[in-house]
Amino acid sequence: xxxxxxxxxxxGASRIPQCSWNGTMARRNTTSxxxxxxxxxxxxxxxxxxxxxxxxxxxxxxxxxxxxxDPRMDAGLxxxxxxxxxxxxxxxxxxxxxxxxxxxxxxxxxxxxxASNSRFGTSHLTILLSVTRRSARISLARRAIKNGWxxxxxxxxxxxxxxTRKHGGRKFRAPENERVAAEQFIxxxxxxxxxxxxxxxxxxxxxxxxxxxxxxxxxxxxxxxxTWVGLVTTDGR
Numbered sequence: 001x002x003x004x005x006x007x008x009x010x011x012g013a014s015r016i017p018q019c020s021w022n023g024t025m026a027r028r029n030t031t032s033x034x035x036x037x038x039x040x041x042x043x044x045x046x047x048x049x050x051x052x053x054x055x056x057x058x059x060x061x062x063x064x065x066x067x068x069x070d071p072r073m074d075a076g077l078x079x080x081x082x083x084x085x086x087x088x089x090x091x092x093x094x095x096x097x098x099x100x101x102x103x104x105x106x107x108x109x110x111x112x113x114x115a116s117n118s119r120f121g122t123s124h125l126t127i128l129l130s131v132t133r134r135s136a137r138i139s140l141a142r143r144a145i146k147n148g149w150x151x152x153x154x155x156x157x158x159x160x161x162x163x164t165r166k167h168g169g170r171k172f173r174a175p176e177n178e179r180v181a182a183e184q185f186i187x188x189x190x191x192x193x194x195x196x197x198x199x200x201x202x203x204x205x206x207x208x209x210x211x212x213x214x215x216x217x218x219x220x221x222x223x224x225x226x227t228w229v230g231l232v233t234t235d236g237r
Contacts, residue, residue: 026109039090039122044113047122047136051094054080058095093126100129101137116144127155136161182225189222 039047058077059065075089081091113120124144131137140161144154175181197213203211 009192039086042122043110044120044122044125045106047125048101048103049093049095050084050086050091050098051098053126054091055095055098093122093129096129097125101125101132105134105138108138109145112142112145114149116145116148119150120145124154125151127151127158131158179229181231185223186225186229189218189225193218193222 042050043069054077061076073092078088084091086094088193092212109120112118124141128137128141131140140154140157143149143157147153149157167214175184179223193215200208200211
């Protein structure tokens with residue numbers, strides 16, 4: 001089996017070397033293997049095309065696999081990634097991008113990037129995949145390109161609007177009983193009270209009053225929780 005020729009698949013031949021496919025995955029002459037490069041060297045369209053190429057051929061070799069599950073990085077995929085100068089984890093990201101974004105999406109975003117000379121790149125694209133709804137992903141991408149957001153800017157907006165925990169943060173387990181719930185509440189309010197104390201002045205002035213009121217309420221609730229937990233501990237419950 002032969003993979004689509006790079007030129008016919010719309011990817012520059014200098015970027016995507018031609019490969020042949022056998023019973024496992026892509027195999028080729030390793031003497032002409034593409035040196036490793038950073039994702040910033042790839043345009044978002046080239047990144048997406050690599051993911052699509054790998055995903056299409058992977059599906060052919062794994063017809064019984066769950067089409068919605070992330071592909072397992074088997075030996076074939078790892079070799080395919082190496083042949084194209086990527087790490088296996090980077091190829092996995094490209095394949096997810098190919099599954100969750102259409103060619104029409106990529107053409108639109110590429111046009112916006114070119115028109116605005118934006119720094120929107122593959123790192124932005126991969127963090128957008130954490131947003132479930134397609135309409136929300138594309139809307140955020142447009143805003144990021146228009147406003148010149150860096151990766152951290154986009155990541156912060158996604159965390160605020162969609163609550164993703166993909167890039168850090170410990171998830172609290174569901175409380176087992178009243179005491180555990182109260183203890184978790186104490187820990188979380190302590191964090192927020194500390195943040196408000198240290199950063200209140202950085203907020204817009206219009207928010208100072210409501211934030212101060214919230215701090216007072218949280219402080220009162222936290223003190224009551226600490227008192228209740230202390231009584232429960234004393235009683236041995």
